[in-house]
Amino acid sequence: MTGLLRSWVDSANTPDTDFPLNNLPYGVFSTGDGTMSRCGVAIGDMIFDLCRAEGDGLVEPAATPVFDVSHWNDFMELGPEAWADLRTRLTELLSEGSEPLPGYLVPQAEATMHLPFRVTEYTDFYAGRHHATNVGTMFRGAENALPPNWLHIPIGYNGRASSVVVSGTPVRRPCGQLKGPDDAAPRFAPSARFDFELEMGAIVGVPSDGPIGVAEADAAIFGYVLLNDWSARDIQAWEYQPLGPFQAKATATTISPWIVTAAALAPFRCDTPPREVPLLPYLQEPGPMLYDIALEVALRPEGGEETVITRTNYREMYYSSAQQLAHHSSSGCPMRVGDLLGSGTISGPEKDSRGSLLELSWGGKEPLELAGGGTRSFLQDGDTLTLRGAALGDGYRVGFGACDGTLLPAEKRPDW
Amino acid sequence: MTGLLRSWVDSANTPDTDFPLNNLPYGVFSTGDGTMSRCGVAIGDMIFDLCRAEGDGLVEPAATPVFDVSHWNDFMELGPEAWADLRTRLTELLSEGSEPLPGYLVPQAEATMHLPFRVTEYTDFYAGRHHATNVGTMFRGAENALPPNWLHIPIGYNGRASSVVVSGTPVRRPCGQLKGPDDAAPRFAPSARFDFELEMGAIVGVPSDGPIGVAEADAAIFGYVLLNDWSARDIQAWEYQPLGPFQAKATATTISPWIVTAAALAPFRCDTPPREVPLLPYLQEPGPMLYDIALEVALRPEGGEETVITRTNYREMYYSSAQQLAHHSSSGCPMRVGDLLGSGTISGPEKDSRGSLLELSWGGKEPLELAGGGTRSFLQDGDTLTLRGAALGDGYRVGFGACDGTLLPAEKRPDW
Numbered sequence: 001m002t003g004l005l006r007s008w009v010d011s012a013n014t015p016d017t018d019f020p021l022n023n024l025p026y027g028v029f030s031t032g033d034g035t036m037s038r039c040g041v042a043i044g045d046m047i048f049d050l051c052r053a054e055g056d057g058l059v060e061p062a063a064t065p066v067f068d069v070s071h072w073n074d075f076m077e078l079g080p081e082a083w084a085d086l087r088t089r090l091t092e093l094l095s096e097g098s099e100p101l102p103g104y105l106v107p108q109a110e111a112t113m114h115l116p117f118r119v120t121e122y123t124d125f126y127a128g129r130h131h132a133t134n135v136g137t138m139f140r141g142a143e144n145a146l147p148p149n150w151l152h153i154p155i156g157y158n159g160r161a162s163s164v165v166v167s168g169t170p171v172r173r174p175c176g177q178l179k180g181p182d183d184a185a186p187r188f189a190p191s192a193r194f195d196f197e198l199e200m201g202a203i204v205g206v207p208s209d210g211p212i213g214v215a216e217a218d219a220a221i222f223g224y225v226l227l228n229d230w231s232a233r234d235i236q237a238w239e240y241q242p243l244g245p246f247q248a249k250a251t252a253t254t255i256s257p258w259i260v261t262a263a264a265l266a267p268f269r270c271d272t273p274p275r276e277v278p279l280l281p282y283l284q285e286p287g288p289m290l291y292d293i294a295l296e297v298a299l300r301p302e303g304g305e306e307t308v309i310t311r312t313n314y315r316e317m318y319y320s321s322a323q324q325l326a327h328h329s330s331s332g333c334p335m336r337v338g339d340l341l342g343s344g345t346i347s348g349p350e351k352d353s354r355g356s357l358l359e360l361s362w363g364g365k366e367p368l369e370l371a372g373g374g375t376r377s378f379l380q381d382g383d384t385l386t387l388r389g390a391a392l393g394d395g396y397r398v399g400f401g402a403c404d405g406t407l408l409p410a411e412k413r414p415d416w
Numbered sequence: 417m418t419g420l421l422r423s424w425v426d427s428a429n430t431p432d433t434d435f436p437l438n439n440l441p442y443g444v445f446s447t448g449d450g451t452m453s454r455c456g457v458a459i460g461d462m463i464f465d466l467c468r469a470e471g472d473g474l475v476e477p478a479a480t481p482v483f484d485v486s487h488w489n490d491f492m493e494l495g496p497e498a499w500a501d502l503r504t505r506l507t508e509l510l511s512e513g514s515e516p517l518p519g520y521l522v523p524q525a526e527a528t529m530h531l532p533f534r535v536t537e538y539t540d541f542y543a544g545r546h547h548a549t550n551v552g553t554m555f556r557g558a559e560n561a562l563p564p565n566w567l568h569i570p571i572g573y574n575g576r577a578s579s580v581v582v583s584g585t586p587v588r589r590p591c592g593q594l595k596g597p598d599d600a601a602p603r604f605a606p607s608a609r610f611d612f613e614l615e616m617g618a619i620v621g622v623p624s625d626g627p628i629g630v631a632e633a634d635a636a637i638f639g640y641v642l643l644n645d646w647s648a649r650d651i652q653a654w655e656y657q658p659l660g661p662f663q664a665k666a667t668a669t670t671i672s673p674w675i676v677t678a679a680a681l682a683p684f685r686c687d688t689p690p691r692e693v694p695l696l697p698y699l700q701e702p703g704p705m706l707y708d709i710a711l712e713v714a715l716r717p718e719g720g721e722e723t724v725i726t727r728t729n730y731r732e733m734y735y736s737s738a739q740q741l742a743h744h745s746s747s748g749c750p751m752r753v754g755d756l757l758g759s760g761t762i763s764g765p766e767k768d769s770r771g772s773l774l775e776l777s778w779g780g781k782e783p784l785e786l787a788g789g790g791t792r793s794f795l796q797d798g799d800t801l802t803l804r805g806a807a808l809g810d811g812y813r814v815g816f817g818a819c820d821g822t823l824l825p826a827e828k829r830p831d832w
Contacts, residue, residue: 121537121577126659136658147657152602153593157659158574161537162750174747175627177569177696186568188696188746210827211591235747241563242555243542243573244660250749280593280604330604331590331651332827333666334578411626411748 002267004396006096009105011044013096018258018390018399019044024090025258025400026223028070029111037114039067039075042258042401043094046105053104058093061086071118072259076205076222076337083205083222087263113257115166116225117203120338122164122253123328124199124229125156127319127344129273134347134359139237151277154319154327156341157244159229164253164340167226167403173381173410174251176235190410191232193364193378196385197345198297198355200314201227201255202321204339212329213282218289218322220335224265226256226295226387226403227342233358233378253342256387256403264398268292268391270315272323282330289320295346295389297355299370302382302406307371312348312355314389319344381409418683420812422512425521427460429512434674434806434815435460440506441674441816442639444486445527453530455483455491458674458817459510462521469520474509477502487534488675492621492638492753499621499638503679529673532641533619535580536754538669539744540615540645541572543735543760545689550763550775555653567693570735570743572757573660575645580669580756583642583819589797589826590667592651606826607648609780609794612801613761614713614771616730617643617671618737620755628745629698634705634738636751640681642672642711642803642819643758649774649794669758672803672819680814684708684807686731688739695739698746705736711762711805713771715786718798718822723787728764728771730805797825 005021006013012020019025019042029047030037038051050067053059059067061082066074075082092098126132132155136145149155165171173194179186205222212220229249236248269288293314300306324341345355354360357378361367367375379385384406390399421437422429428436435441435458445463446453454467466483469475475483477498482490491498508514542548548571552561565571581587589610595602621638628636645665652664685704709730716722740757761771770776773794777783783791795801800822806815 139658149593149595149602149654149657152595153655155655155659156662158576158662160574160749162752162755172626172748176747177565179565179568185693186565186696188698210588232747238565239569239571240658240660241565242552242656242660243571244656244658246572246574247743247747247749250744250747252748277601280602282604327663328666331592331648331663331666332588332668333576333663336578339578 003394007043007094008096008098008100009044009046009094011046015395017044018397018401020396021091021094022393022396023260023264023398024087025260025264026072027116027258028114029106030114031106031111037070039072040106041090042108045108047108047111048094049104049106059086059089070114072116073118073338079206080219083261084263087261113166113168115164116257116259118338119161119164119340120336122159122161122340123156124159124249124342125154125324125344127154127317127324128347128355129318130316130347130349131345131355131359134354138363152280154324156324156328159253159342160250163250164255167254167257169254169405170408171230171252171254171405172408174232174235175410176232176247177238178234179238186238191234193233194407195231195233195357195378196297197229197231198295198310198312198387199227199229199345200293200343201225202341203259204325204335204341205337207337208329208335210332212326214284214322214326215286217325220325221262221321223259223261225259226389226400228254228385228387228403228405229342230254252405254403254405256400258401260398260400265291265391267393268398272320273318283323283327285320285323289322290315290317291391293389293391295387298386299376300384301370301372301374301380305372309360309368310352310354312346312353314346316346316348317343379407381407383407419810423459423510424512424514424516425460425462425510427462431811433460434813434817436812437507437510438809438812439676439680439814440503441676441680442488443532443674444530445522446530447522447527453486455488456522457506458524461524463524463527464510465520465522475502475505486530488532489534489754495622496635499677500679503677529582529584531580531582532673532675534754535577535756536752538575538577538580538756539572540575540665540758541570541735541740541760543570543733543740544763544771545734546732546763546765547761547771547775550770554779568696570740572740572744575669575758576666579666580671583670583673583821585670585821586824587646587668587670587821588824590648590651591826592648592663593654594650595654602654607650609649610823611647611649611773611794612713613645613647614711614726614728614803615643615645615761616709616759617641618757619675620741620751620757621753623753624745624751626745626748628742630700630738630742631702633741636741637678637737639675639677641675642805642816644670644801644803644819644821645758646670668821670819670821672816674817676814676816681707681807683809684814688736689734699739699743701736701739705738706731706733707807709805709807711803714802715792716800717786717788717790717796721788725776725784726768726770728762728769730762732762732764733759795823797823799823
């Protein structure tokens with residue numbers, strides 16, 4: 001594994017930056033001076049303005065501009081060869097020894113980040129062995145924790161693309177139908193068990209119109225983001241039988257602003273855990289397609305201090321995104337550029353490595369202690385949730401930046 | 417209720433046309449002479465070319481053209497006032513007594529129809545009382561047929577927008593994981609229980625970013641199409657617990673080529689059936705928001721003759737699309753122009769009014785007799801399924817045209 005690649009941007013050469021030259025993640029930004037949102041690449045604490053670089057001919061991925069827009073979809077459409085070429089060119093332009101181009105840099109502190117791509121459709125999976133076992137134990141008992149299909153199928157359901165927002169967007173506590181086991185009828189009220197789910201999101205960059213294999217699926221993934229699948233547990237408990245989660249997961253889904261490319265993560269590939277039962281051939285991986293990415297979640301009450309409430313790793317997943325995408329296409333389901341695949345909640349085997357409050361507080365029975373005093377079973381209004389993640393190299397990290405959201409109180413509607 | 421409105425297009429004045437002046441449904445078409453696909457309105461057996469009419473200033477819904485594109489989304493974005501204005505203008509232009517404009521007509525027989533709108537996201541509901549009871553009885557027994565939430569919630573799940581195709585598109589039998597109750601492990605094979613579902617689809621024409629009420633939701637629906645939610649029952653049986661249908665419903669969803677507007681259907685509004693338990697206020701309808709639309713499905717084996725296998729009516733639904741849309745938005749889920757809401761399978765109370773082969777053949781136990789000989793429990797390769805529907809007025813019908821698809825054999829893949 002290579003060490004830190006040095007850049008003429010000094011802040012990219014420190015061991016604690018998420019954005020060394022090894023990373024080069026892609027985002028969409030605007031600055032306060034009324035400029036349009038446009039494409040950029042993070043380097044240290046700066047953004048290299050790709051729109052400007054393209055305008056001046058420093059990068060030229062296509063005959064017509066692709067970086068003067070507020071999404072990376074047009075670039076993704078160019079395909080894997082263009083993806084590799086851009087990475088090579090950016091590495092060249094930003095390397096130590098190349099002529100510095102300070103005029104193309106915008107400080108991240110002065111930029112507003114936007115959703116980095118147009119989310120075409122959004123699918124959420126359920127591929128974490130520990131999470132599925134924990135939740136299954138709480139909902140159905142330890143005997144029936146893991147559904148019979150779970151070790152054979154990367155279980156997933158279609159989510160709502162319109163709900164996807166970029167880090168920093170406040171999230172409004174939803175209302176919905178709630179019914180406790182002893183209530184005679186449901187009522188419509190604010191969710192009292194609003195939760196987060198720590199996930200990774202994979203972005204499809206190559207379309208397909210029929211079934212594709214796992215290797216082809218792996219090559220079709222453009223990159224990854226952190227993903228918080230906000231979940232209203234009480235709405236879900238009442239609505240989810242027999243057709244799955246719906247309004248419980250539709251309020252918001254927060255992703256990190258930077259797409260870390262599959263190329264940047266390549267040195268951190270690892271195998272999925274050993275199979276407990278053999279997979280059918282269409283799901284077998286020809287090589288390591290999961291990634292070793294350290295993850296953590298912090299909770300900060302309004303005006304309070306932050307507590308890191310879980311630490312885990314993406315390598316805990318039983319299924320890779322490549323396997324999920326192959327399964328997704330297996331029925332002939334057309335896949336499109338900009339499709340987002342949520343990994344499923346990433347829980348580790350230990351209590352403090354669980355990826356949701358539902359698991360961390362064991363359904364509210366064991367509230368978490370916060371650093372500044374107070375406890376949490378589920379989220380309270382004003383809480384800020386922050387996901388962080390990085391693949392850890394030798395003297396450098398390939399990070400995602402923060403993925404955060406603050407919970408606003410439920411809307412009051414007199415007619416309800 | 418008004419009678420037939422007469423047009424200078426003679427074929428629009430017959431009692432059996434789906435497309436009298438009362439209807440004016442919107443589609444996207446192209447002709448064989450290499451022209452682009454563009455917007456048009458059906459009148460009798462002709463299409464009035466709206467792209468050309470807009471180019472010549474006969475209609476002018478916006479400052480820039482909206483009909484020279486292959487979808488109705490741009491027009492929908494203009495909002496309900498523009499929708500009403502266009503309908504008024506087209507009624508004027510095409511009425512008997514107005515100056516005939518034969519140069520703007522294209523025979524439907526010479527046109528190819530395309531998907532009439534860009535499907536932004538697709539949601540499928542489960543709002544038919546008889547269908548839910550039938551399927552529940554087969555899957556869970558008569559005691560547990562209707563899930564406890566069913567009479568309180570218009571149960572729905574997110575489907576796959578990329579799977580939506582226009583009538584006439586062949587459908588490939590999918591492969592997937594199949595496992596019988598006595599099988600030790602699943603296998604990957606072509607679905608042997610491939611089925612249709614007779615539904616209506618409602619198209620969202622007004623976006624929303626937070627919860628909306630039922631009346632607002634009703635006003636946000638631009639129009640309706642026929643919808644066939646092709647379903648692989650054997651894939652579904654093995655995959656659907658605990659998160660709902662996924663690959664079983666992802667192969668294809670066929671819609672009719674013409675969007676019949678809510679305005680055209682207004683004379684046929686009717687109430688939903690009496691509530692068995694009171695609905696929560698956010699789901700109560702301030703007026704009739706369902707429609708009286710006669711529906712039928714025909715099955716034609718390859719080279720054989722057609723059998724009408726079911727006749728039912730949209731008014732059988734327990735929940736209207738307006739209620740479904742209000743519920744969909746209740747968590748704050750953003751809704752977008754072009755969102756498609758499937759009604760759920762429309763089964764009537766009688767055996768010959770059921771909306772799927774699963775119900776018609778009672779899970780394969782009572783195969784259907786076909787007119788030309790032979791029987792069907794589920795679809796066979798080469799079968800053509802045709803959905804038809806019309807609201808029946810006094811001496812006229814407001815119809816949808818045919819919604820059909822032919823089943824192709826499963827793809828053979830040597831690597832599986």
